[in-house]
Amino acid sequence: MEEFNLLEKLGKVKAPPDFERRVMDRLAHLKRTKAPAALFGLRLSLAGALTALVIGFLLVNIFVLQKPGTLADQSQESGLDRSAGNSGLKAEVIRVMEPLNYSQEFRGLASDRGAIYILENVSDKTYQEIRY
C-alpha cells in the first residue's frame, strides 16, 4: 500500500539569507538584557529572604519566647513559692527587696539560755538585702 505522500506537494521553504545574523543579533541582545535581569532577580530574592528572616524572628519573639506563663511556671523558673505551684493562676512575679538588720534582732535575746540560734551565713556584711 502506497504511503500518504500528498503533503510533499506543499513545497518547502528556506530560512531567509540573513537568518543566522538575525539570530546572533537577538542572542547578543538577550545576553545583554538577561544578565542585569538575572542580577536584579538575585537581589530581589536575597532581599525577600532577609525580610522573611526578620519577620520570622519577630514572630518567634512575640508569640513564642515572650509567651505569658502561669504562676506555677514562673515560680518554678525562679525557684520560689513552690507551694503555690499548682494554682495555675496567671500572675506577674513581683520581686521584693527588703533590707534587714539582724544585729538588732539578736541583741535582746542573748541572755536567754534556752534559745537556740540557727544562723545561716548569707553574707559577710551585716546589712544584707534578702530576695524572696
Place this chain on the structure above:
Amino acid sequence: MDEQELMSRVQEGDEAAFARIVSLYKDRIVNFLYQLTGEYERAVDLSQETFMRVYFKADKYKPVGAFSSWVYTIAANLAKTDLKKRRRSIVVSLEDIQNDLQAGSFSEDAPDTGLARNLRQALDRLSPRYRLPVILKDVEGYSQEEIALIIKKPVGTVKARISRGRHMLKRYLEKAVSGSDGPALAKEFENGRV
C-alpha cells in the same frame, strides 16, 4: 564534529558552536514551522525563538535521544502555543497566505498551485493536535516512535492521531474537489495517493 559535541560546546557558552547548529537546522525548522503555522514571517520568528531556547536551555539538554528531536520538541511547543493564541485572535485569509508565500518566502520549488492551496487550506483547518503529528510524519519523515518522543505522547496516541488527521485531511480535500481545483485533486485520488 557531530551535533552532540556541538551541543556540549553550546552548554559551555560557545557561540561559534551555536552558530553552527543554527546553520545546520535553520531551513528544516523554518520549513517545519511554516507547514505548521501557514505563515512564513511567523515561522521565521518562531524559528528564531526556537534557537534562542536552544541556547538558553542548553543545560536542560540530555543526550539520550536524537538532538533533532529535542530541537523539534521546542519548535513544536512554541508553534502549539502560537496557534492557540492565534485561534483566539484573528483568522488570516488564504489569499493573504498565498500572497505571503509568493512575496516573502524562499521556496525551493513552486508551491503556488491549486493543489498546494487546497492542501494548505485543509492543513489550516486541521486541529494542531492532528496537524503536528501528520506534518512530522508526512512532511518531516519522522517515525512514529520519534514523533512520540517529540510530542511526548504514547506511540499508540501518535498512531491514532496520524490516522485520524489523515482521514480529516482527506475529507477536507474531498470537499475541495468540488471547487475550482477539482481536477488536480481528482487525479491524486485516482492514483490512490489520498
